[in-house]
Amino acid sequence: MSQQSIAMAPQPVQPFQWKRFFSIENRYLAPMFITCILVVGQISFGMLESYKKTGLAIVASLLTELILGRIFVGKWPILASAYISGISVGILVRSPAYWPYVVCAIVSIMSKYVLRVNGRHIWNPSNFSISVLLFLAPETVAALSIQWGNYLLPMLVIWILGSIIIARLHRFHITGTYVACFIVFAFLRSYITGSPWQSEIAPLTGPMYQLFIFFMITDPKTTVRSKFWQCIVVAMVALVEMILRLSHVVYAPFYALFLVGPAALLIEMWFDSRRTVPVRVAA
Numbered sequence: 001m002s003q004q005s006i007a008m009a010p011q012p013v014q015p016f017q018w019k020r021f022f023s024i025e026n027r028y029l030a031p032m033f034i035t036c037i038l039v040v041g042q043i044s045f046g047m048l049e050s051y052k053k054t055g056l057a058i059v060a061s062l063l064t065e066l067i068l069g070r071i072f073v074g075k076w077p078i079l080a081s082a083y084i085s086g087i088s089v090g091i092l093v094r095s096p097a098y099w100p101y102v103v104c105a106i107v108s109i110m111s112k113y114v115l116r117v118n119g120r121h122i123w124n125p126s127n128f129s130i131s132v133l134l135f136l137a138p139e140t141v142a143a144l145s146i147q148w149g150n151y152l153l154p155m156l157v158i159w160i161l162g163s164i165i166i167a168r169l170h171r172f173h174i175t176g177t178y179v180a181c182f183i184v185f186a187f188l189r190s191y192i193t194g195s196p197w198q199s200e201i202a203p204l205t206g207p208m209y210q211l212f213i214f215f216m217i218t219d220p221k222t223t224v225r226s227k228f229w230q231c232i233v234v235a236m237v238a239l240v241e242m243i244l245r246l247s248h249v250v251y252a253p254f255y256a257l258f259l260v261g262p263a264a265l266l267i268e269m270w271f272d273s274r275r276t277v278p279v280r281v282a283a
Helices: 003-008 029-045 051-072 080-092 099-114 125-136 152-168 172-193 197-205 207-216 227-246 252-275
Strands: none
Touching: 029 080, 029 152, 029 207, 051 080, 051 099, 080 099, 080 125, 080 207, 099 125, 125 207, 125 252, 152 172, 152 207, 172 197, 172 207, 172 227, 197 207, 207 252, 227 252
């Protein structure tokens, strides 16, 4: 049989494999999951400020990624990460104006290309941009704060799906450690302040925290390498968040990750540089 005949022969269709679908190679798994959060939250509670503002944030994020990727890297980038940043901004930001959605999305992508140390960006993009806008424009910008309330089904759908995906990506230990620490610190806050423990744990049931625990704190590009230290760092994030909450800081989780995450990466880079000190060769 000739080579041409072999080439023209129909190739067997590969069966769909769930294991491959839920693998780290599937770059579009996380975008599909965050879209699921948006759909479930919108159907259940109408959590979006508006479809136009969310769409504007996504478009601004994708365009900025395309432009900067072409300028800095010299090729068209994969847009999965930019889509996550844009949709996160669209879900989390609350403002009567349109400009915060555009600015927040653009700043989110720019931070990946501009704020780099040793060729690596050290802030989670959406966490950086949202934290900056919440701090600099508190009179115009707020963050999503609703909870699922007594409607357990939406929360269960997100938690089950999110846990499966994060486990397949080998990052469930980060989410699990944070949730465990948050619950422990919630009881501690309840003891210190005298508030009901249910109200201290309640934020975990909100869509804001679903994005935070499944996307921001598990971002592979902005977490340290060791699983042990990943757990230590995320426990520190929960601790700093508790301290900020006790100080009545409204957006404590965003600010806690903003402060702790980059500090951990910089410390890791410093230790790496100490291990790779060049050896002097005698003349």
